[in-house]
Amino acid sequence: MTLTEAVTGSAASAGALDGARYRASLDDGREVWLDGERITDVAGHPAFAPAIAELSRLFDLQHSPELRDTMTVESPETGNRISRAYQLPRTLADLTAKRRNADVWMRETWGQHGRSPAFMATIAVGLYDFRHRLATNRPEFGDNAVAYHRYLSEHDLVLAHALGDPQIDRSASPVDHPDHALRVIEENDTGIVVRGAKQLTTLAPFAHEILVYLSASFAQRGAEEFVVWFGIPVNTAGLKILCREPLGAAPYGHAHPFGSRFDEQDAMLFFDDVLVPWDRVFLLHDGALAREGLVRINAWSQYVGQVRYRERLRTLLAVATLLARSIGVDGFRNVQEDLGELTSFVNILDHFLDAGEATAHRTDGGLIAPGPTPAAAVWAAEVASRAVEIVRRIGSAGILMQPSENDLAAPELRPFLDRYMHGKTLPVDQKSRLFRLAWDLTHDGFGQRQDLYEVVHRGDITRNRINLFHRHDQSEVLGRVEELIGKPLRAQGRGE
Known part of the structure; x- marks a missing residue:
């Protein structure tokens, strides 16, 4: 079935997901591996269930009377309610x-949630916006x-994206070691056959689709044949998903309120x-177009990513403030x-x-995109660890030693906890x-993991700084300085 048939045929969707449909959709035969075991029930597995429950709750919000119009909009093609994240913005109001x-x-x-569905959907918007340039590679693309x-x-x-290549030998060209990168090994009448790996695909076991792109650096290394962009279902035959160690587990009853949910x-x-x-x-085998597209298709994701990081900073500030008061x-x-x-x-x-x-503009793809703020990516990577360090400094050793909920419920312990572990403004349980x-x-x-994510997910900070420098237009002030130093500098105050 083609993608067009999947929308207009008998399999046409009911639009915006709710939690029940989302959980049911994960039972699709995907090959997910964790700690040497193939997971047959992703939604029900204890390592994944809390995170999936949180995503399900968010999808349910799309249907709440209070948030329906904020989170969804009517599709102009089908009349379905679709996520605002997938909406094509044609006006500033959009x-x-x-x-x-x-x-x-x-x-x-x-x-x-650094890679929430609301973030990832905007990359699909960017892919749509880049359609005319993709058509220069091949018209059908x-x-x-x-x-x-x-x-x-x-x-x-739910979309996930696969960007990074395996960390095997970054000093070597993939031309000399083809298995070090994802590559096309065959083109036939049906499609392309790919072999290789991609690392650190966030959200993969909870997603429906994987979008593979980036790969622009290969062109600079004489490896255009490794440049490929495509999207596939998570349950595609031959795709194996190896998960890292789950975070936020709760041994001995110690709660991890963020780690378990997010x-x-x-x-x-x-x-x-x-x-x-x-x-x-x-896209196939065109490194220059891939480099151009990497910036273009992420215009809206960078914007939404800033909304996400602002909320993380607000959370860190609120917790730090309450720690100090307590x-x-x-x-x-x-x-x-x-x-x-x-x-x-x-x-x-x-x-x-x-x-x-304020600098939003209409792209050549016909959409309204936020003005680029590349300095934001550099700045955010620079301050991310400092923001976390401030919380650590204020909480100090107290962050390390706190009673669990079971400790609080133990009659033999509670008098000691009430006496020695309360705060200035909070009882021991709230503290x-x-x-x-x-x-x-x-x-x-x-x-x-969250701290590391803030440093690495925006790309190499050195490269970003260099790109920021090269793209910054200094022509006017450089010309003025050059004009200034092209003439003798006269000493002042000597009547000259």
């Missing part, structure tokens, strides 16, 4: 509506991008001679300075978002839960 939808997703997840966006939006599918999972993908039908291929250090000058620094991060991100909307939030955000496996 763009700001996408931001309001993202606000809901990111607020409900405390800024912890532009049509494929249009059909793929419509297929995803009308079914409200662990998106990161996975290694193995493509064992996977057939990709031609109507799912978007132990009576909120009046200390150094603590107020730290909180002021964290507040400045929130305010700066507000300005980046406003700047993107322990607050400090456990801080632990989840900053110290445990989930917190460490």
